[in-house]
Amino acid sequence: MPFTLGQKFNENTDWEFTVSNETIAEMVQVDGGITESDIAEYCYSALVDKRVYAMLAESSRPSNDGLYPWATDYCPAYNTNNGAFPSRVEMNTSVLESNKVTCYQRNILTYYGTIGGKTGHFLVMDIKDIKKWYIDYDTTGKFSSLNVSSTEGFPGISGTIYKYSDSEVKYAIVKPYNATGSPTGSLRVLNILDNSGNLWIGALNPSANSRELISNQKLSHAAWTRDYAAADTYNTYYSRYIYQGESTALQGWCHFNETVGDNEFPLSPGPTTPFYCYLEDIDGFNIVRVSGQYGNSQNPFITYCEQGCFFKDLNAVHTVQSWAGFLFLANNTLYKPIIEGGIIIGYTDDMDKTSDWDEMTNVTGNNISPVPPAPSAPTGDVETDMPLAYIGGSAGMVSFIKINASGLASADDIAESISRFDITTIGKDLLRNFVAFKCYAVLNIDDSVVRDIKVAGRTLKDEDDNALQGEYIGSVAPVDFTAGTVDHLYNDFRDYAPYTRIQMYVPFCGWFDLPSWCMGKEITGTMFTDIYNGTVKAVIYASRTVVAEVGGCCAFDIPFAAESTGMKAGAVISSALSTIAMTGATVAAPNIATGIAAVSSAANLVSAANSNGTTLKGVMGDGSNISGLHHVYIKTTRPKAPNGKKNIPEQYKHDFGIPCFKQLKLTAGDGFTQIGDANITGSMTDREKQMIIDGFRHGLIL
């Protein structure tokens, strides 16, 4: 599907996860710049875990090399995982070549070459989590080049290398333009990536050394996570990691427990020719300089190392490739588009905000928003975490103890134990110390400790004099949930109120309406259970904005005797609870409603058994919602299209237009244009002027 500049991304349709020559090729188009066809062959992307990853293919690679002429070049997992798209493409890197599109991490594509008559570096980027792509190209000479030869320390590399550096994006690049001659034999590509403090080294072996086979070069799996890397057995993959910082330990299959500082670590076994990479400690702490050499030639493959080559930032990326030095340093503002000399202006630099498309213009001065923005969410009410409820030691020293779990006391055990205490001996009725006995449908215990159950300072014990144990609850935490995203259907006003109604159901809280601007946004929520009374409060978010807050109750009280009943009541409760099958660790939610009825019966039994006027504590009514649905749901009700087709017919737009309400400069080709009271000046007669005004009231076709 063609992608035009300014188009908003629909996560579910605009990006597809399947790799093929057509499905995920996405295009960026700029007036006079990159054209659809230019980019269609190059750019691949995929949506993984709500992040857009991009990669590249080089279309100009010879087709007779027996390889896929597509993104597989730079995506080894695609070849090794039965065609599945790699899960962490974002860390993949490659070498910037002339007339190739290159992908860097963080969803940035660069292109160097000539497109549409413009020669330069093109940068396409997706601002993190905003899903908008920008393209820019350097006209200010920030990209510069210099010529190198093998004798300067670039084995097999001669010609022009490119570098770029400014305060936002820093990297220096050496391209393997004419990779002939050495290195010979097996060749390693070494990537060192710094991801949150870990440096990664990955290596792969292409099978030979030729121009074509450099195209065959697979980038390493260094993008994989550390755990994956350790478990990976792919025989051409040797992923290593080292630490950076004070610990400065180098760890890995080939090099253990070394400190940074003029170290060499041959990555073997593998290539017959050893490869050495040097990490030189610059400041004795966390700045490391990378250099290396190939084989025994003593030719350091990287001698070109400027300030930006130093590994300074924890979020930086540093890649070194033996056949093509590649140093890449990107700081946290990597996402910021290059504005100077650019084509697009007006986007926000704030990564937490969405650019206002109405304010974005290209160099022609025209607004590039293809579709005016839909109703936007109100500002404010930014998501805040619900507090934990700390229980232990507070609220009048009430201890909440989870029972009936494996290894813990059951209600039956407790009743039996209490019945063994002789009231006349201990001088009090321990049942009075029970202030709650509840069944919760949702209780996310955040902190707890298992210990002996004590009531009024007395440890409850079983008939063998073993202490009964329960899980003393320290705190409970909110429960996060996801309802999904309500997708646009019509992509027009009918997706909003009063035409479309969005309702949400949250267990124990019921159905409620969501506002129209939730359309297209991911609906999530957080539910918090108040352990004291069983009420729940759910805060609903559309993206990061609070959209609703609803309440309900997810628990019910289980009645117990509040007056002195001795063994008699305890036995009755025990019997009743046994009847409703509560001896297990927990009771399945679908049975909770049944449990309510059973416990109600148990209460009656207790009441009937206590002839000395036992009263019951506990209200059953609040827990009635428990018998409802236990999933979160979203229901979207929309009017059906009158003609059975989703889109408003083009003929309708031509005959009647659609609401506009903008001040525009009238231009031929605008089509149907209706103006309430056109302001016409000229030397026409008054009647003609009136005819034109009347024409616009009807609508003229420009």
Place this chain on the structure above:
Amino acid sequence: MSIKVKTCKTTAEYFAVTKTLTNEVEHTVSIVYPCDILNPTFSLKGGYIDANYLTGPFGRKYWITNQTIDKGINYLHCTVDAWSSWSGDIYGTEQFVTRSEKHGNPNLNDISYPSTSDISSQVQRGTLLTQRATYVIGVI
């Protein structure tokens, strides 16, 4: 008074400001007086001509609304096409456009577009919030 005009054909819509003209033929015609420049009549010798549009006179463009033929004279009854005649005074002006084919905002409510009372409903299921109950006692 004789003037030169061009008769032609157009298939453009009546409300089109820019019209494509074909089959242009130049004629020398006489103005029939009294002449209303918004609804003029021109006469020329001959019979019916295959045209529905006329340009040239008075710096304007006209629809040929009718032709009447009498004694070998064809009378072309015309009506001014105001928006095409003065398109130069229309294009380039800034106007507040209420409806537009190309620049409309599809998210603005369009009461003109019919909506059925027949609805469709879609339910999406999200997280399962609870599967098991937890039993808790509170003691002091």
